[in-house]
Amino acid sequence: MKYPRRVHITEVGARDGLQNEAQDVPATVKIALIERLSAAGFRNIEAGAFVSPKWVPQMASSGAVMDGITRRSGVTYSALTPNMQGLEAALAARADEVVIFGAASEAFSRKNINCSIAESIERFRPVADAAHAQGLRVRAALSCALGCPYQGEVPVAAVVDGVRRFADLGCDEIGIADTIGVGTPARVAAVFEAAASVYPLARISGHFHDTYGQALANILACLGLGVARFDASVAGLGGCPYARGATGNVATEDVLFMLHGMGIDTGIDLDLVCAAGQYISDVLGRPPQSRVNRALAAKRATASA
Ligand code: HMG
Ligand code: MG
Secondary structure (H helix, E strand, O other): OOOOOOOOEEOOHHHHHHHHOOOOOOHHHHHHHHHHHHHHOOEEEEEEEOOOOOOHHHHHHHHHHHOOOOOOOOOEEEEEEHHHHHHHHHOOOOOOOEEEEEEOOHHOOOOOOOOOOHHHHHHHHHHHHHHHHHHOOEEEEEEOOOEEEEEEEEOOHHHHHHHHHHOOOOOOOEEEEEEOOOOOHHHHHHHHHOOOOOOOOEEEEEEEEEEOOOOHHHHHHHHHHHOOOEEEHHHHHHOOOOOOOOEEEEEEEHHHHHHHHHHOOOOOOOHHHHHHHHHHHHHHHHOOOOOHHHHHHHHHHHHHO
16 A cells, blocks of 8 residues: 655644633643644644634634744644635734535535535535635635434435545635545445546545544555545544534544554654643643643653653
8 A cells, every 4th residue: 555655734623623622722722732733843834713603602712812822933823714704804813724514414504504515516616716806725624524413314426425525616726525424435436436526635624523543544545545634623622512522533642553553654743732731631630632732641650650
């Protein structure tokens, strides 16, 4: 099996991770987390979401967060923008990349962004055009590509259709998301292969929630196809407020340990990511949901005893 030699990781913990937290996480904490992450070597950090604060209260501080971070050169600070109102806020906050987010499932589209798939694409069109006109990168996320919490099965054809629609909007990257973590490797490979028949594989990324413990296996299946871009969440933070029961994204520490162990370069310092994961977990008052983070902490404790 020939795997990519280098893999790009987009760190989504400060957005996908924290959006689901019931307790208020102050902007100062989010800023401190993002700065730890940029110091660890990530080149793309999802820093917030310019969505309705009535829908996702935790993201209401996204403007303050983006204003407060010290920008490192070479780092793309990205933000979710569901509509023109979100794009204007993202531009004001000097986002480098915007993420438009749709779904392969009609039911999830309505629950998450209050419109049909077709309506969402028409809403995204001016967002993508205006972002490009301002020189921003446009990434798309296609939720529920492996299953939907409301409608169950999602046909591969619905994923291909979603990818094609995002491709028509001129998106620079399309993320295929397993929002509720139900995908298994053979199915994931089939979905990504089908997506690659309508959009360049090099610009497709994988976004795997780890609800059923399948995320690393699914990433490995993608690597086997040549997919070299993945989202991951430090300390395994998160979930989606509109997909009840879904746990966080695959933990970044676990992905890095696997990739580095396979000799795949990421440019990211695992020890610094572990420290960032410990920092935010301490603030939230629970251990990191990353087995690698916990194992390395136990190893360090034994060594210093
Ligand atoms: P709506 O209620 O249909 O919107 O919501 P509207 O246009 O009718 O406006 C209603 C109110 O919302 C108005 O305020 C607007 O100003 C305000 P009011 O007059 O009532 O005071 N509003 C906004 N406020 C701030 N920023 C905005 C904005 N837009 C309208 N951009 C809307 C439609 C899309 C806004 C809403 O459904 C929404 O915000 N949804 C976001 C849901 C969300 O953030 N979900 C989590 C992120 S997606 C995810 O996690 C999945 C992903 O990780 C991939 C995966 O795992 O699958 C990406
Ligand atoms: Mg997600």
